Amino acid sequence: MNTNHPNIAIVGATGAVGQTLISLLDERDFPVNDVALLASSRSAGRKQVVRGKERQVEDLEGFNFANTDLAFFSAGGSVSERHARRAAAQGALVIDNTNAFRMDDDVPLVVPQVNAEVVRQRPDSGIISNPNCSxxxxxxxxxxxxxxxxxxxxxxxxxxxASGAGLSGIDELRKSADRVLSDQTSADTDNVKFSDPLGFNxxxxxxxxxxxxxxxxxxxxxxxxxxxxxxxxxxxxxxxxxxxxxxxxxxxxxxxxxxxxxxxxxxxxxxxxxxxxxxxxxxxxxxxxxxxxxxxxxxxxxxxxxxxxxxxxxxxxxxxxxxIRIGAALNAIQIAEAVTNMQVQ
Ligand SMILES: NC(=O)c1ccc[n+]([C@@H]2O[C@H](COP(=O)([O-])OP(=O)(O)OC[C@H]3O[C@@H](n4cnc5c(N)ncnc54)[C@H](OP(=O)(O)O)[C@@H]3O)[C@@H](O)[C@H]2O)c1
The missing domain is CATH 3.30.360.10 (Dihydrodipicolinate Reductase; domain 2)
Structure with a gap:
């Protein structure tokens, strides 16, 4: 891995965690060579400036991780289950924000302020998990x-x-609260992210x-x-x-x-x-x-x-x-900083 200026891929780049990861690359002046933005086919083609350069969101499905040093996965557990081991096999070190591998024996679960030493070497799985946000x-x-x-x-x-359930969780809270504030007495019918209406609840x-x-x-x-x-x-x-x-x-x-x-x-x-x-x-x-x-x-x-x-x-x-920061994106960047500082290959 190029630990000085790694090539980075952000899977789930259009989501709450992915967008915060992008901000943190700038805020922390994280050294990067290239940055690939990946999401579903729904967002492919969207453009965004990252580290001063305009980049286009690509569809994860056809993406090859052979030139990626670090891949941040924040697109849900099922997406990680389908693609993270493939990314690691193609050579990327995966930092996964989902629940997919956290308890796997071959995957370190890392909070850098507590146990950074467990990632002194690249894990055999090629995957490091970020713990739950609480x-x-x-x-x-x-x-x-x-x-x-x-x-x-x-x-x-x-x-x-609500943001723990992503951008659509925030949206669902707003709509649910609006219903209460506008005196709509019928129950919300559009709960998707939460088991019950969250507005004022x-x-x-x-x-x-x-x-x-x-x-x-x-x-x-x-x-x-x-x-x-x-x-x-x-x-x-x-x-x-x-x-x-x-x-x-x-x-x-x-x-x-x-x-x-x-x-x-x-x-x-x-x-x-x-x-x-x-x-x-x-x-x-x-x-x-x-x-x-x-x-x-x-x-x-x-x-x-x-x-x-x-x-x-x-x-x-x-x-x-x-x-979104401490519980996901910032912890993931701090893991990346730890592995690049320790020159994990
Ligand atoms: N939010 C938090 O506080 C938090 C904290 C810790 C961990 N996490 C975990 O981080 C992950 C993302 O959370 P989030 O809050 O950022 O969710 P989000 O705002 O809903 O964003 C989801 C992202 O995943 C992408 N995606 C969805 N299905 C996909 C597919 N089939 N292939 C490729 N990309 C796909 C979406 O892309 P499109 O634009 O194409 O739909 C979007 O970029 C989840 O696993 C969550 O559990 C979140």
Whole structure:
């Protein structure tokens, strides 16, 4: 692989994650040689300026990855299942944003701030997976907290934005909210992305249901956290809820440590971490970010840090991260930066 100026392919280039990947190439001054924009035949021929040069979206179906060094896949799990192994076999290093390979043994699951070392060498599969958008910001806090004081269990609830279901998810929220605001009493009939109308509503059902009574989204948070942190018995349980927010996922986490922790210690530990913005005005103050007004979409925002007065081992916190950036495109670019810096061939 040309690690200095790689040839890049962006699969799903017209989507929410693909468009953000394109912006991030500029924002982070990511060194590139050529950039191929790929999507379905629906968008083939669309033009877009990327890194100062006009490029045309091509149909993924006929694309050959032989001259591609890095291929970012963000076009849904079934597209990755059909094309990612082919791209890797043709020579590209694939960074996959979908759920297709995350738990495969031959595919590293990477959050660079936590486990960049697992991609020191090209994986045999030629594929690196990007974790779920709620898991990434959470493990960026859990790993250093666990290293400081071992964690015995975590209970998480998520409040996940419409954009987690892509551009059409945002559109569906807007239409659903419009129906409520214009006093249309009949139920929405055009839900596609969400199981229920999302306008002015909450939906505790993300991804498909499992026999356990949990949803796949909730199971992903457990399994992926264990794999990323290399802790196969890590105890975490989640309830994942879709909320009528356009962008940025919020989470509450109740983290139980094996021994008591000090609130100030936790605040200063979190403040010392890269790209974590802590909101804290001291004990007894209620300080927090909100998803609609995030100051910096490239940081994980953390507030409401407090110890359970009835349990000195129990810590609550509130966190928010831009799901399209931190939860997908930015994490993928940071994986690419890690592999190019480590000269992974
Ligand atoms: N949104 C998030 O917060 C987030 C976070 C983490 C992971 N992800 C994952 O990233 C992937 C993309 O998400 P998104 O939010 O960007 O979705 P999106 O806005 O709906 O975009 C989907 C993209 O996939 C392309 N596509 C669809 N079917 C295709 C096909 N058969 N062949 C080639 N390209 C095809 C679309 O191209 P056309 O324009 O041609 O339709 C579009 O570029 C999903 O797997 C999602 O689970 C998303």
């Amino acid at each position: 898991t990434i910001p959470l493990v960026r806090l859990l790993r250093p907290l666990h290293d400081h004081t071992p964690i015995s269990s975590v209970v998480v609830s998520t409040y996940q934005a 909450l939906i505790p059902n993300i991804d498909r249901p499992l026999d356990t009574g949990f949803t796949l989204e909730e199971q992903k948070m457990l399994q992926e956290s264990r794999k990323i942190m290399g802790l196969p018995d890590f105890a975490l349980t989640a309830t994942c809820v879709r909320v009528p927010v356009i962008n940025a996922h919020s989470e509450t986490a109740y983290i139980r440590f094996e021994t008591p922790v000090g609130r100030e210690q936790v605040v200063s530990l979190l403040r010392s971490l890269e790209d974590i913005l802590v909101y804290d005005d001291g004990p007894g103050k209620v300080t927090y970010p909100t998803p609609r007004f995030l100051s910096d979409p490239n940081q994980v925002h953390v507030g409401r840090i407090r110890i359970n007065p009835d349990d000195p081992c129990g810590l609550w916190l509130w966190l928010i991260a831009d799901n």
